[in-house]
Amino acid sequence: MAVMAMAAALRGPGGRFRWRTQATAGGVRGSARGAAAGRQDYNLLVIGGGSGGLACAKEAAQLGMKVAVVDYVEPSPRGTRWGLGGTCVNVGCIPKKLIHQAALLGGMIRDAPHYGWDVAQPVLHDWRKMAEAVQNYVKSLNWGHRVQLQDRKVKYFNIKASFVNEHTICGVTKGGKEIEGALEYGITSDDIFWLKESPGKTLVVGASYVALECAGFLTGLGLDTTVMMRSIPLRGFDQQMSSLVTAYMASQGTRFLKHCTPSRVQKLPDGQLQVTWEDLTSGKENMGTFSTVLWAIGRIPETRSLNLENAGINTNPNSQKILVDAQEATSVPHIYAIGDVAEGRPELTPTAIMAGKLLARRLYGQSLDVMDYSNVPTTVFTPLEYGCVGLSEEEAMARHGEEHVEVYHAYYKPLEFTVAERDASQCYIKMVCLRKPPQLVLGLHFLGPNAGEVTQGFALGIKCGASYEQVMRTVGIHPTCAEEVAKLRISKRSGLDPTVTGC
Amino acid sequence: MVLDFVVPSPQGTSWGLGGTCVNVGCVPKKLMHQAALLGQALNDSRKFGWEYGQQVKHNWETMTEAIQNHISSLNWGHRLSLREKSVDYVNSYGEFVEHHRIKATNRKGQETSYTAAKFVIATGERPRYLGIQGDKEYCITSDDLFSLPYCPGKTLVVGASYVALECAGVLTGLGLDVTVMVRSVLLRGFDQEMAERVGSYMEQHGVKFLRKFIPVMVQQLEKGSPGKLKVVAKSTEGPETIEGVYNTVLLAIGRDSCTRKMGLDKIGVKINKKTGKIPVNDVEQTNVPYVYAVGDILEGKLELTPVAIQAGKLLARRLFGGCLEKCDYVNVPTTVFTPLEYGCCGLSEEKAIEMYKKENLEVYHTFFWPLEWTVAGRDNNTCYAKIICNKFDNYRVIGFHVLGPNAGEVTQGFAAAMKCGLTKQLLDDTIGIHPTCGEVFTTLEITKSSGLDITQKGC
Numbered sequence: 011m012a013v014m015a016m017a018a019a020l021r022g023p024g025g026r027f028r029w030r031t032q033a034t035a036g037g038v039r040g041s042a043r044g045a046a047a048g049r050q051d052y053n054l055l056v057i058g059g060g061s062g063g064l065a066c067a068k069e070a071a072q073l074g075m076k077v078a079v080v081d082y083v084e085p086s087p088r089g090t091r092w093g094l095g096g097t098c099v100n101v102g103c104i105p106k107k108l109i110h111q112a113a114l115l116g117g118m119i120r121d122a123p124h125y126g127w128d129v130a131q132p133v134l135h136d137w138r139k140m141a142e143a144v145q146n147y148v149k150s151l152n153w154g155h156r157v158q159l160q161d162r163k164v165k166y167f168n169i170k171a172s173f174v175n176e177h178t179i180c181g182v183t184k185g186g187k188e189i190e191g192a193l194e195y196g197i198t199s200d201d202i203f204w205l206k207e208s209p210g211k212t213l214v215v216g217a218s219y220v221a222l223e224c225a226g227f228l229t230g231l232g233l234d235t236t237v238m239m240r241s242i243p244l245r246g247f248d249q250q251m252s253s254l255v256t257a258y259m260a261s262q263g264t265r266f267l268k269h270c271t272p273s274r275v276q277k278l279p280d281g282q283l284q285v286t287w288e289d290l291t292s293g294k295e296n297m298g299t300f301s302t303v304l305w306a307i308g309r310i311p312e313t314r315s316l317n318l319e320n321a322g323i324n325t326n327p328n329s330q331k332i333l334v335d336a337q338e339a340t341s342v343p344h345i346y347a348i349g350d351v352a353e354g355r356p357e358l359t360p361t362a363i364m365a366g367k368l369l370a371r372r373l374y375g376q377s378l379d380v381m382d383y384s385n386v387p388t389t390v391f392t393p394l395e396y397g398c399v400g401l402s403e404e405e406a407m408a409r410h411g412e413e414h415v416e417v418y419h420a421y422y423k424p425l426e427f428t429v430a431e432r433d434a435s436q437c438y439i440k441m442v443c444l445r446k447p448p449q450l451v452l453g454l455h456f457l458g459p460n461a462g463e464v465t466q467g468f469a470l471g472i473k474c475g476a477s478y479e480q481v482m483r484t485v486g487i488h489p490t491c492a493e494e495v496a497k498l499r500i501s502k503r504s505g506l507d508p509t510v511t512g513c
Numbered sequence: 514m515v516l517d518f519v520v521p522s523p524q525g526t527s528w529g530l531g532g533t534c535v536n537v538g539c540v541p542k543k544l545m546h547q548a549a550l551l552g553q554a555l556n557d558s559r560k561f562g563w564e565y566g567q568q569v570k571h572n573w574e575t576m577t578e579a580i581q582n583h584i585s586s587l588n589w590g591h592r593l594s595l596r597e598k599s600v601d602y603v604n605s606y607g608e609f610v611e612h613h614r615i616k617a618t619n620r621k622g623q624e625t626s627y628t629a630a631k632f633v634i635a636t637g638e639r640p641r642y643l644g645i646q647g648d649k650e651y652c653i654t655s656d657d658l659f660s661l662p663y664c665p666g667k668t669l670v671v672g673a674s675y676v677a678l679e680c681a682g683v684l685t686g687l688g689l690d691v692t693v694m695v696r697s698v699l700l701r702g703f704d705q706e707m708a709e710r711v712g713s714y715m716e717q718h719g720v721k722f723l724r725k726f727i728p729v730m731v732q733q734l735e736k737g738s739p740g741k742l743k744v745v746a747k748s749t750e751g752p753e754t755i756e757g758v759y760n761t762v763l764l765a766i767g768r769d770s771c772t773r774k775m776g777l778d779k780i781g782v783k784i785n786k787k788t789g790k791i792p793v794n795d796v797e798q799t800n801v802p803y804v805y806a807v808g809d810i811l812e813g814k815l816e817l818t819p820v821a822i823q824a825g826k827l828l829a830r831r832l833f834g835g836c837l838e839k840c841d842y843v844n845v846p847t848t849v850f851t852p853l854e855y856g857c858c859g860l861s862e863e864k865a866i867e868m869y870k871k872e873n874l875e876v877y878h879t880f881f882w883p884l885e886w887t888v889a890g891r892d893n894n895t896c897y898a899k900i901i902c903n904k905f906d907n908y909r910v911i912g913f914h915v916l917g918p919n920a921g922e923v924t925q926g927f928a929a930a931m932k933c934g935l936t937k938q939l940l941d942d943t944i945g946i947h948p949t950c951g952e953v954f955t956t957l958e959i960t961k962s963s964g965l966d967i968t969q970k971g972c
Contacts, residue, residue, distance in 0.1 A: 098947070104884065107948045111885045112561035118554040119563060125548035126576030126687075127555060133565045140562030143888045231562075360945040360952065386944045397946065425540065426547045429579045460922045466951030467926020473943045474933035484929040485845045486819040487856065488534070489543045492925030493819065511590065 052078045052165075054373070057316070059166070060096020061359040062349030064155060066366030071162040073374040078165040084312075086200040087193050093152030094159075094166065097350070098359040100148055105203035106223055108144045110391045113230025117393075121430035135231045137208035145204065191275030195283050196303040199224065209233065210301030213285055215272055217243045219390045221306035222255065226393040229264045236265040236298070238272060238287060244390065248402035251440070251455045258394040258436040258457075270296070275303055311351040321345065326353045336380050338369050356386050387469035389462035394436055397465030400453030400472055406442045415452070416445040418478065418498040422510040424459055425489045437491070441478065441498050449478035456495065464492040514627065515595060516617055518606040522656040523642075523649040529588030530595075530602065533637055533809070534818040536584055541659035542679055544580045546850045549686025553852075557889035571687045573664035581660055603627075609776035613803070631832060634782075634791065634799075634806040635825065636775065638768035638816070643671070647731030651742050652762040655680060663738040665689065666760030671728055673699045675849045677765035678711065682852040685720045692721040692757065694728065696749060700849065704861035707914050710897055714853040714916075725749045731762055770810040780804070785812055795839055797828050805832075815845055846913075846928035848921035853895065856924030858931055860912040865901045869911075875902045877937070877957040879967045883918055884948045893969045898953045900937070908937035915950075923951040 054070045056063045059081025071077045083100075085091040092100035112135070119133050159166045199220050202209065210233065214225040217239035228235040237259075244252035260266055267287070273295070274286040282299050289296060313330050324333045324341040331353035338346045346369055349355070349362035364381060371377035387399035406415045418441045423434040442453040451472055456464050471481065486493025500508040519536075521527040528536035548571070555569055595602050605617035605625065614628045640654035653661065655676050666689060670681040673695040685691045693715075700708035716722055726746040735741035739760035747754050770789035777784055777791075783800045784791050790812035797805045805828055808821035823840050830836035846858035865874055877900050882893035901912030913927050927935070937957075945952025959965045 103948050107884050108561075108888055111888075112558075112563075115554055115558040115561050115563060118551055119558055119565075122551045122555055122569075123575075124579055125544075125551050126572040126574075126579075127548070127551060128570045128572060129555065129565055133563055136562045136564055138562075139564075143560055143562070147887050358944070359947045360955070364944060382942055387946050389946050389949070425543055428583045429544055429547070460919045462946045462949035463919045463922040463951045464926060466946050466949055466954070467923060467928070467930055469946070470927060470930035470935060470940065470943050470954075471933055473939050474930050474935055476929060476933045480932050481929050483841045484925075484932045485817070485823055485841075487846050487848050487921045487925050487928070488818045489539050490848070490921035490925060492922045496925065496929065511594065 052076050054078070054370075055080065058096065058349070058351070059094045059155070060349060060362070061098045062362030062366040063096065064094075064159070064366070065363040066348065066370050067164050068158065068162055069367045069370035070374055071164045073370060075370075075374050077162075078167060079159060080167045080169065082168060082170045084315075086198060088197055088201045090201045090204045092204070093149065094155045094168070095148075095152050099151045099155070101200050101203055103359055104151065105144050105148055106199075106227075107391055108147065109140065109203070109227045109231075110223065112140050113227040113393065116230050116232065121426075121432070124430045132232075137231070138206060140231075141204075141206060148203075189272055189275065191277070191283075192272075192303075192305065195275045195277055196305045198305050202304060209304070211299075212236070212302040212304055213238060213283075213298065213300040214304045214306055216306035216308070217241070217245065218306055218308060219244060219247075219392075220309075221304075222259065222392050223390065224304060224306060225264050226259055226262075226391075229259065229262055230393055235263075236267060236300070238267040238270050240271050240290070241269065247390070247396075248398065248404065248440075248453075248455050250403060251396055251398065251438075251457055254436040254438055254457050255390065255392050255394065255396050259392060261433060261435070262393055272303075309350070309357075313351060323347075329353060337372065338365060338381070355383060356388070358386065358388055361386055385469065385472050387465050389465060391462070394457055395459065395461035397456045397461030398454065399465055399469040400451065401442055402453060402455070403440065403442050406452045410444065410452075414445050416443045416449060416478075417441070417502040418443065418500065419502060419508045420494055420498050420500060420510050421508055422458070422491065422494040424491050426459070439494055439498060441481070441495065443478045447477075447479070451476045451478060451481065454495065456491075458491045460491065464495070467492075468495060514601040514603060514629070516603050516605055516607040516615075516627075518604060518619075520606070520639075522639075522654065524653055524657045526657045526660060528660070529585070530591045530604075531584075531588050535587045535591070537656050537659055539818055540584060540587065541580050542655075542683075543850060544583065545576070545659065545683045545687075546679065548576050549683045549852065552686050552688070557885075557891075560889050573687070574662070576687075577660060577662070584659075607775065609780045609782075612780050615776075630803065632804045633825070633828065634772070634775075634777075634804065634810065635808045635821070636771040636810060638770050638809045640676075640764060641767045641769050642764060643728060643766065645729055645731065647733070647742075648764065651731050651733050651740075652764045654764050658763060665763070666739045667758075668692070668761045668763055669694060669742075669744055669757060669759040670763045670765060672765035672767070673697070673701070674765055674767060675700060675703075675851075676768075677763075678715065678851050679849065680763055680765060681720050682715055682850075685715070685718065686852060691719075692723055692759070694723045694726050694746060696727050697725065702861075703849070703855075704857065704863065704899075704912070704914055706862060707855055707857065707897075707899070707916060710895075710916050711849065711851050711853065711855050714895060715851060718852055723755070726755065728762075729754075734758065768809070768816075772810055788812070796831060797824055797840070814842060815847070817845065817847055820845055841932075844928060844931045846924050848924060850921070853916055854918065854920035856913075856915045856920030858913045858924055858928040859910070860901060861914075862899070862901055862912065865903075865912050869903055873904050875904055875908060875937075876900070876961040877902065877959065878961060879953060879957055879959060880969050881917065881950060881953040882969050883950050885918070896950065898957065900940070900954065900957060902937050910935040910937065910940070913954075915954075917950045919950065926951075927954065 053075040054077045056067045056079045059079045067077045067079045081094055083091045122129050212228050213236050214221050215238045225235050225237045243256045269290040270287045272287045276284045278284050283303050284299050286297050311331050322342050332347040332351055334347050334352045338348050340347050348365040350357040368379050385400050389397040420439050422437050427434045437458045440455040443449040443451050454468050484496045486496045500506045517530050519527045605619040607615045607617050610616050617625045642648045668684050668691050670677050670693045681691050681693045699712045728744050728746045730745040732743045734743050742759050742762050744757050772784050772789045782804055791806045791810050792812040793806050797807055807824045809816040827838050827840050844859050848856040879898050880894040881896050896917035899914040900910050902908040903911050915923050943955050945955040959967050
């Protein structure tokens with residue numbers, strides 16, 4: 011199970027902060043700036059060089075502050091490590107989307123003959139070539155970040171902050187049960203993007219977007235992939251949309267083991283992994299053999315290793331996340347927390363970046379702007395992508411009551427799917443609105459190609475307080491998938507067939 | 514009743530029910546554009562680890578057959594849908610003979626007469642010809658391209674409209690040798706900075722441009738499918754003439770309204786003598802109260818399918834459904850599906866400056882590098898985003914422009930936001946979806962007025 015870097019800004023009384031660094035044995039990466047001992051004067055110390063931390067540091071430096079960033083990557087149990095930039099750059103958004111693109115390109119290669127391209131099928135994929143290209147790009151970003159910090163005179167230390175302990179990673183389920191072999195033989199998202207060799211036949215354990223995205227691209231690259239889920243997919247997301255996401259994946263060849271939990275992982279003499287699991291529905295035990303087991307059952311913040319109790323910083327005992335207020339302040343004055351490590355925040359790069367920038371501006375730029383965490387759009391980059399903003403149908407019903415909510419929906423077919431003879435059964439759009447005119451849009455859910463691109467602009471619309479009527483007055487761009495959002499006419503309540511017909 | 518009749522093109526091309534969009538416009542255009550994009554994807558895919566033989570060839574006939582099959586299904590779908598709603602469909606050419614009466618002539622020349630209380634003219638347009646020697650005999654247009662039974666080969670595209678650029682882009686993407694002959698500017702009426710960037714990308718990707726020339730003669734050198742044509746062209750700036758030999762000459766110099774031969778003069782419907790377009794009021798009514806018009810033939814309105822659809826639906830609801838809603842023609846988004854797509858909504862920079870004056874505007878802009886282009890090795894300072902804000906109306910976004918992949922998908926939502934009064938502050942307050950191209954609009958910082966450099970570095 012992976013852990014995350016946190017970003018914590020520490021500001022000492024009187025506007026300056028002093029800290030002493032100690033080189034820790036067995037953990038320090040070589041760096042000319044790294045093993046600096048002695049006292050330093052900084053206005054701002056940022057622990058964690060990821061999306062939030064770097065944004066905050068750069069913004070503060072731009073406002074004239076003396077800033078230091080301390081970033082350290084504890085190697086994964088498999089020994090994977092990476093450079094400056096945090097999860098997004100190294101083991102998240104960036105490599106994920108690039109490998110997703112590789113998988114999508116596989117689909118395009120299959121479409122090409124329908125459009126007249128003479129490509130002999132099937133076409134094989136070379137993991138190593140892709141991995142090298144992706145890893146090279148990520149490394150260029152690491153370098154880019156270092157240069158940017160240098161340009162802004164932000165000091166970068168590639169060492170652990172002084173109060174870090176050794177931390178353990180274990181394959182712990184929600185119940186706190188340890189799984190034999192999970193740590194030794196499994197990998198996580200920390201490792202998958204850095205594998206030099208193809209993972210082969212893979213079992214992905216988990217139902218998070220990380221699990222589904224990884225399973226999705228592995229299938230798309232031609233690998234035999236199985237997803238093992240304890241209960242529902244994409245917890246927290248709209249459940250109708252989530253089931254369409256997994257239905258599409260199943261139609262593309264991903265196997266699903268639903269209501270199952272793993273109990274044991276053993277290594278066989280030939281190097282393959284034997285996984286034993288319990289089927290919660292039947293109570294029976296089953297076994298399967300895989301080349302790789304990928305754990306994607308959730309992420310915990312790297313707060314234990316920071317010994318926050320020593321500083322008096324309060325955390326949520328369940329999630330271990332740091333409790334913050336609307337100003338991103340912790341229970342200790344002058345100590346702030348942003349990004350995935352903060353309790354109750356969306357775990358997204360762009361929110362961390364914006365929170366970091368706004369924090370710096372409030373601390374040093376006389377700004378009063380606080381982050382607005384409502385209506386944050388996001389996209390799950392599964393084989394058929396799912397973009398959403400605002401409330402799920404369930405949340406809308408719970409908040410406003412079924413009688414006060416109107417849901418407009420449509421099954422549509424992307425034009426490009428026609429000639430390619432692709433199945434569009436799960437291409438679906440849903441707009442959740444208040445029933446009362448002008449029918450304020452509460453949430454939009456889009457399942458289809460380029461979901462991120464489609465959703466972004468509509469998120470702006472929702473930010474502007476868009477009503478259903480306003481969206482319907484918007485003329486569509488033809489031919490696109492996005493125009494179908496502006497053409498949603500059938501409500502769930504009417505019971506009419508929501509399939510879009512004709513041009 | 515719907516009267517639809519397609520007069521065959523000079524090359525003899527005809528098609529079924531559905532109009533330009535379905536048969537010789539949006540639909541086949543986008544499918545061919547997709548074929549061309551797939552060619553590019555095939556190239557990119559090698560960098561992402563996919564392995565296959567070096568030279569991948571394209572078969573024109575396979576593509577057009579597949580596209581025509583899809584179009585046939587749409588023709589059929591429309592006929593079914595009319596039948597289901599008990600609308601009579603008559604495949605005849607309609608002309609007014611007197612008030613409230615038309616004569617309909619079918620393909621065999623048989624005439625029938627029909628009367629009605631109200632009429633809607635939605636006859637659309639057809640490609641214009643140059644009026645030079647050899648144009649109708651030897652040249653093709655977009656009416657012919659999408660069902661051409663043979664690969665067009667080395668092609669000269671005459672024109673600088675979006676039709677010209679989209680077709681040229683497609684043909685180049687499929688591996689053909691393409692030249693575009695342009696009289697003056699590209700994409701007249703569109704933002705000219707964006708138009709030049711569109712053209713520049715096409716040039717970098719193999720499309721040849723002959724600027725400031727017009728053809729004066731087309732001569733057949735060889736018959737065939739395709740044959741060989743000689744084109745003589747004259748410079749618009751001097752006495753220079755040039756010659757070229759092509760397999761195909763595709764004219765895309767504009768479209769003319771089909772309003773001149775339908776007896777509108779007999780019932781006194783006013784049309785613009787020069788353009789053939791019909792002026793209407795804000796409820797799509799002509800100067801003759803029982804005659805309405807929708808679509809490309811309207812004077813002063815946008816020539817887009819969704820606009821026509823919206824106008825048509827609302828017209829019907831107003832006439833027969835007691836509805837009062839009028840078609841909203843403000844901030845209609847559109848996308849040019851050139852090799853690098855250009856999506857826009859609202860005003861061009863020139864129009865904005867004309868309406869509001871430069872000092873009252875703030876233009877934010879940036880290059881951006883789609884993540885998928887990184888590993889593919891494509892340029893990082895090509896895709897471009899620009900918004901034009903009105904300083905005196907809360908920095909309201911009055912123009913939105915994006916040059917990049919999936920421009921249509923990106924632009925659509927922003928068009929809805931502009932309908933809701935999008936401002937720069939709201940853009941800044943909105944979180945981007947990462948990693949996408951669209952998110953670039955939520956982090957725009959550099960203004961044109963600052964003169965700062967917008968070239969890109971990292972994530």
